[in-house]
Amino acid sequence: EAGVTQFPSHSVIEKGQTVTLRCDPISGHDNLYWYRRVMGKEIKFLLHFVKESKQDESGMPNNRFLAERTGGTYSTLKVQPAELEDSGVYFCASSQIGAGNSPLHFGNGTRLTVT
Amino acid sequence: AQRVTQPEKLLSVFKGAPVELKCNYSYSGSPELFWYVQYSRQRLQLLLRHISRESIKGFTADLNKGETSFHLKKPFAQEEDSAMYYCAQKYPNSGYALNFGKGTSLLVTP
Known part of the structure; x- marks a missing residue:
């Protein structure tokens, strides 16, 4: 797969x-x-979608970050306007619904550099 | 706030030597703990979880509630074990979001 x-x-x-x-x-x-x-720090949770609904967005740093998942398939994370402290590696992960023991499958990440 | 601590940034051992990667957590309830690994140029992947009480690639981890620890151990390290290891705890009552430690880079030298 x-x-x-x-x-x-x-x-x-x-x-x-x-x-x-x-x-x-x-x-x-x-x-x-x-x-x-973020460089030198822990991998931090940002938010969690279940299908197209935001289940938990408690980790979103501020309102410059907007995540969407229209149709419950792919998701986008927009940063507007970007600041220097937004630099880091952004990971996405997915798992099956309702499977409490289902592991997270991670992507390779997007390395964002704000200059 | 719940916190996962991995005190070692880098751990270097010789091939065949025992290895222990330390992890401590702060949650006082019944935690769910995991070890994730990232090999060079690969994505982050699950290594093992405490509820399964399994051994993966020779690694084991025992949850010690008294010491609030979940150290990862392997009796004989191999060169292919060199990677970044992250201890993680599932947020209580919050879906399946994970709280990660800073990670420990393990280097196994011949």
């Missing part, structure tokens, strides 16, 4: 610009998560 795919793999933008990250989960996985690792 195809794994979780993320696009782009690397993005370099200037402060103030907008960037949109995309995640395609494994087909049939209703749970979709966004995580972020």
Whole structure:
């Protein structure tokens, strides 16, 4: 099966610009998560979708971040306007619905650099 | 806030030596704990979880509630074990979101 795919793999933008990250989960996985690792810090949870609904967005840093998952398939994470502290690696993960023991399947991540 | 601590940033051992990657958590209830691994140029993947009480690639991890620890162990390290290891805890009462430690880079040298 195809794994979780993320696009782009690397993005370099200037402060103030907008960037949109995309995640395609494994087909049939209703749970979709966004995580972020800022340099030198832990991988932090951002938010969790169940199908198209936001189940938990407690980890979103501020209102410059907007995540969507229209149709319950792929998801986008938009940062507008980007700030220097947004630099890091953004991971997407998916898992099956209702499967409490189902492991998270991670994508390769998108490395965002804001200059 | 719940916190997962991995005190070692880097751990270097010789091939064949025992290895222990430390992980401590702060949640006082009944945690669900995991170890994830990221090999070079690969994606983050699940290594093992405490509820399964399994051994994967020779690794085991025992939950010690008294010490609030979930250390990862392997009696004889192999070069292919070199990778980044992350301890993670599932947020209580919050779906399946994970709380990760900072990770420990394991280097196994010949």
